Amino acid sequence: MGACPTLPPYGHFLGISVEEGPLFRMPFGIAVTGRPHFVHGGALAGLLEIAAVGTVMEALRGEAGARVKPINVTVDFMRGGRERDTFAAATVLRLGNRIANVEAFAWQEERTKLIASARMTLMVRRAAGAGEE
Amino acid sequence: MTQSTPPGTPADFDPVLVTRMVSAFGHNGALGTRYVAHGADWIELALDYRAELVGDEETGVLASGPIIALMDMATSLATWIRRGRFEPQATLDLRVDYLRGAIPERTVIGHGECYRVTRRIAFVRGFAHDGDPDDPIAHVAGTFMMTGAA
Numbered sequence: 001m002g003a004c005p006t007l008p009p010y011g012h013f014l015g016i017s018v019e020e021g022p023l024f025r026m027p028f029g030i031a032v033t034g035r036p037h038f039v040h041g042g043a044l045a046g047l048l049e050i051a052a053v054g055t056v057m058e059a060l061r062g063e064a065g066a067r068v069k070p071i072n073v074t075v076d077f078m079r080g081g082r083e084r085d086t087f088a089a090a091t092v093l094r095l096g097n098r099i100a101n102v103e104a105f106a107w108q109e110e111r112t113k114l115i116a117s118a119r120m121t122l123m124v125r126r127a128a129g130a131g132e133e
Numbered sequence: 134m135t136q137s138t139p140p141g142t143p144a145d146f147d148p149v150l151v152t153r154m155v156s157a158f159g160h161n162g163a164l165g166t167r168y169v170a171h172g173a174d175w176i177e178l179a180l181d182y183r184a185e186l187v188g189d190e191e192t193g194v195l196a197s198g199p200i201i202a203l204m205d206m207a208t209s210l211a212t213w214i215r216r217g218r219f220e221p222q223a224t225l226d227l228r229v230d231y232l233r234g235a236i237p238e239r240t241v242i243g244h245g246e247c248y249r250v251t252r253r254i255a256f257v258r259g260f261a262h263d264g265d266p267d268d269p270i271a272h273v274a275g276t277f278m279m280t281g282a283a
Contacts, residue, residue, distance in 0.1 A: 009187045010196035013163070033159030040160035041224045042202020049198050053188075070197045074228040 005054040005061075014046055022058055024051045024088040028081075039081030041116075047088045048104040048118035049073060055090035056100045056122055066126040068100065079115040084108055086115065100124050146218050148176055148210060161206055164199055166243075174215040175246040178207045182238050193237035197271075200241065200261055201229055204273045207245025208257035212277055215247040215255070220279050222255065227275035235270045239263040245273075253279050 005022055016026045026032060026039075026047045034040030053068055060066040090104035100122040107114050152168040155161050164186070169177040180186075180203045188196025205224060213219050235241050244266070245259040255277040260269040 008190060008196055009185045010198055013185045014198070030159055031163040034161075036159075040202065040205075041227070042164075042198065042205045043160050045201040045205070045227065046196070046198025049196070049201075069234070070231045072228065072230045073197065073201070074226060075201070076226045077224045080223070 005057045007050065007054070010046065011050045011054075014043055014050070016047060016050055018054065021089060022051075022054055024054065026086045026088070028083045028085065037083055039086060039115075041075075041077055044077070044081055044086065044106055044116045045073070045075045045118065047086060048075060048090075048106055048116060049120065051088035051090040051106075052102040052104040052118060052120040053122065055104075056092055056095065056102055056124070059092050059095055059100075060124070060126060063126050066124070068125070069123040071099075071121040071123055073118050073120045075116060075118045077116050079113070081106075081115050082108060087111070096124065097126060098124055146213055148214050151213070151219070152176070152178065152210060155206065155210075160202060164202055166203055166206055169242060171210075171214060174211060174248065175244060176207055176210045176214060178203060178210075178243045178245075180241045180243065182235075182240060187237075189234075192234065194234035195237075195241065197229070197231055200231075200235070200243075200271050201227065201273075203241065203243040204229065204245060204259050204261060204271070205275075207243040208247065208259050208273065208275055209245070209277065211245040211247040211257060211259070212250065212255035215250055221281045222277045222279050225254075225276045225278050227273060230272045231270070232272065233270055235261075235263045241270065242266075255279070 032043035093101040249256040261271040
């Protein structure tokens with residue numbers, strides 16, 4: 001787990017674990033259930049945000065004192081999440097000195113069959129001169 | 134969110150009862166959302182501060198995820214209040230602007246409003262605050278699609 005980002009308490013609340021990649025996994029359970037037999041949209045959004053923030057933190061790894069704060073998020077729900085593991089991964093489109101633009105994707109059986117996606121803008125605070133800009 | 138709830142006539146839709154029902158189960162139950170107030174096309178729910186919902190351990194600020202879940206539930210209930218009946222629906226999209234972090238220990242209030250409905254789509258907006266509605270912590274906008282036969 002050394003190479004994986006650490007999760008906030010809310011990540012543990014959702015039952016999320018992190019694998020190499022980083023790849024985020026959220027098992028189905030009562031705490032993430034919306035209407036019966038389906039994953040709650042809020043829990044899905046939470047997973048996507050954890051993936052987005054975790055992936056940015058991973059990209060900032062090694063930079064002492066680097067922090068991120070969410071500015072906004074837009075979540076698209078494409079399919080209902082069924083009673084099985086949900087996976088999420090994120091792509092950092094741009095990592096600047098002040099702003100990170102990230103896209104996160106969630107799926108279940110197949111990575112190409114998305115159940116939800118999110119576009120997130122984050123405020124980044126990092127040591128001077130560490131970014132590209 | 135609650136497709137198991139039996140469809141009702143306008144007079145049957147009781148936001149207090151429905152909030153209590155959906156708050157007793159699953160993710161909403163785990164979050165502990167509860168009813169505060171409602172009007173003709175809006176509802177307010179409360180989410181009490183809990184350490185396990187924190188997104189930043191250093192500051193103790195709530196994660197953004199529980200705010201989304203709260204607003205998803207509030208805006209969803211607002212569509213049924215405006216329509217005067219329950220209808221199965223799915224969230225199409227939800228955008229949240231995080232204006233500032235919620236102050237640790239404070240209860241977050243989520244105000245969801247449905248400002249327009251068509252036959253298949255409901256348009257919603259809302260905001261969340263932690264004590265002062267004039268100093269919100271988040272703004273949201275989104276759409277829902279009716280998934281029942283129409």
